[in-house]
Amino acid sequence: MTSTGRRKLLSSLFVAFCAGAVVVALIPLAFVLFFVISQGILSLNLAFFSHMPTPVGESGGGMMNSIVGTLILSGLAALMAVPIGVISGIYMSEYAGSRFAAAVRFAADTLNGVPSIVIGLFAYVVAVLPFKQFSALAGGFALGLMMIPIIARTTEELLLLVPGTMREGALALGATRARAVFSVVLPAALPGIVTGVVLALARIAGETAPLLFTAFNNAYFSTSLRQPISSLTVQVYTYATGPYEDWHRQAWAGALVLVSIVLICSLLARLATRRLERMHARS
Amino acid sequence: MLIALVCGIGVVLAHQSMPSIQKFGMSFWRTEIWDPVSGEFGALPFIWGTLYSSVLALLIATPIALGIAIFISELCPAVLRQPLVFVTELLAAIPSIVYGLWGIFVLVPAVRTVERALPDSLRRLPIFSGPPLGLGMLSAALILAIMVIPFISSISREVLKSVPPAQREGAYALGATRFEAIRAAVFYARTGIIGAVMLGFGRALGETMAVTMVIGNNPKVSLSLFAPQYTMAAVVANEFAEAAGELYLSALVEIGLVLFIITLIINSLSRLLIWSMARSETFTPEPVEAEAPA
Numbered sequence: 001m002t003s004t005g006r007r008k009l010l011s012s013l014f015v016a017f018c019a020g021a022v023v024v025a026l027i028p029l030a031f032v033l034f035f036v037i038s039q040g041i042l043s044l045n046l047a048f049f050s051h052m053p054t055p056v057g058e059s060g061g062g063m064m065n066s067i068v069g070t071l072i073l074s075g076l077a078a079l080m081a082v083p084i085g086v087i088s089g090i091y092m093s094e095y096a097g098s099r100f101a102a103a104v105r106f107a108a109d110t111l112n113g114v115p116s117i118v119i120g121l122f123a124y125v126v127a128v129l130p131f132k133q134f135s136a137l138a139g140g141f142a143l144g145l146m147m148i149p150i151i152a153r154t155t156e157e158l159l160l161l162v163p164g165t166m167r168e169g170a171l172a173l174g175a176t177r178a179r180a181v182f183s184v185v186l187p188a189a190l191p192g193i194v195t196g197v198v199l200a201l202a203r204i205a206g207e208t209a210p211l212l213f214t215a216f217n218n219a220y221f222s223t224s225l226r227q228p229i230s231s232l233t234v235q236v237y238t239y240a241t242g243p244y245e246d247w248h249r250q251a252w253a254g255a256l257v258l259v260s261i262v263l264i265c266s267l268l269a270r271l272a273t274r275r276l277e278r279m280h281a282r283s
Numbered sequence: 284m285l286i287a288l289v290c291g292i293g294v295v296l297a298h299q300s301m302p303s304i305q306k307f308g309m310s311f312w313r314t315e316i317w318d319p320v321s322g323e324f325g326a327l328p329f330i331w332g333t334l335y336s337s338v339l340a341l342l343i344a345t346p347i348a349l350g351i352a353i354f355i356s357e358l359c360p361a362v363l364r365q366p367l368v369f370v371t372e373l374l375a376a377i378p379s380i381v382y383g384l385w386g387i388f389v390l391v392p393a394v395r396t397v398e399r400a401l402p403d404s405l406r407r408l409p410i411f412s413g414p415p416l417g418l419g420m421l422s423a424a425l426i427l428a429i430m431v432i433p434f435i436s437s438i439s440r441e442v443l444k445s446v447p448p449a450q451r452e453g454a455y456a457l458g459a460t461r462f463e464a465i466r467a468a469v470f471y472a473r474t475g476i477i478g479a480v481m482l483g484f485g486r487a488l489g490e491t492m493a494v495t496m497v498i499g500n501n502p503k504v505s506l507s508l509f510a511p512q513y514t515m516a517a518v519v520a521n522e523f524a525e526a527a528g529e530l531y532l533s534a535l536v537e538i539g540l541v542l543f544i545i546t547l548i549i550n551s552l553s554r555l556l557i558w559s560m561a562r563s564e565t566f567t568p569e570p571v572e573a574e575a576p577a
Binding site: 007008010011013014015017018019020021022024025026028029031032035036039084088103104106107108109110111113114115116117118119120121122124125126145148149152202203205206207208209212213216233236237240241248251252255258259262263266270 | 285286288289291292295296299346347348349350351353354355358367369370371372373374376377378379380381382383384385387388389429432433436460461462463465482485486488489490491492496516519520523524535536539542543546547550551554
């Protein structure tokens, strides 16, 4: 074979390899989705949402307490993370030149890379140990810590997308810097930020490791913030590692709910960003 | 606020692990015995398990992730690009507990079947020794690989995007084949790609739930892919809530502290690499979260 022929062959092999890599990565995704949906749908019914878990050996029952728990925990996390995250994001984008802003950005990226189990340990030491009690508050705190960097970076990116002329316009009208940010720049970026928050919530709702020893788990219905609280993820973990058939079925149903939350949120966010992009393109 | 938080995590964990640091010192990291009942704590098996599983996962994930990145950024028709990006990001968005559940009930039995089918002559090699349980290093590495692929590929894609088109055009103009032109682009972007792989490494080190559920949780150092082992994150997840005694708790916190420090170093390094790539180009680094909206 000529050397050109060899080079062409090598090139085609390489292209085939890259296409193959995509297929290889899609196989597990397809498998995971297939099993979660096919197994989950078997045991997912109305009772799953409206009933409490039944004792071992009795079939039926649901995970109402865990679903409510996940909602409460995500809500607490958002209460903590949205203000801090948005303000850090504003700082990073509006004072982008300063050395301190670079440090904040570095801290946000670092916090983002901290393993979730370490976040859990930290929350345990700070929010569980002093009160000698696992609590929903501690769980929300741990989740909030994970949510802050995501929201901060999203806010920063979206604010940077706002055209500089809008800032300059506000400043030229005599607005102070803070005024310009809060009444002109921030509102322009708001829809995108809301999308980012929704995505962050979807991610946070799927976290297990930080909850294991902060919110712990609770076999009963509880909305008290000072008591341990159940969550979908921890409950799925308990069920999946347990020995009972019924539990495994419930675990698959729980996984299906979790995956649907993620899927729906990502799809919605995708549609929303596409609409935003079109709006920006038009203006 | 954020900066204080990051420092705070380190300080608080260090403070809490003092009893164990004082009692065991460096021998903590060299001892292989983990026996909470008699109060002996050695973390070597966990370090080994964490590093071994992450390195294996990267060996599997890196070529695939790079292939995906190159396919999406260089080869694929424009119609396919957005859907492919979305789908690979979906891979990152699936909660780790769901991967774990799938791992226990689907992947582990599949791996067990493969392990059983392995011919005896190969089974004599140390990396295939031990009973074919399914639960063990191989399953953990596979699941980790699936989970880090989207991170590595989305950052490599960004990095490749920042390679100036002139690089490729130049290569083509010299008569390069597609492969040779892409190789030139990848070579140009090598720093950033190494950064992306390291970022994936950091993810793999800290991944908890899915690994805990499939690795078998046995604190033994072993080279075998079939042997159940243990990772740092998994031992904390499994034993922390029921750890009795101050020394036991503080030993676990010390493991967490070291995990924190290792991931901190790896993340900072990889970020530096990606940034140094960025600074030379007009390229804004994306946040690590692959699914953050653009």
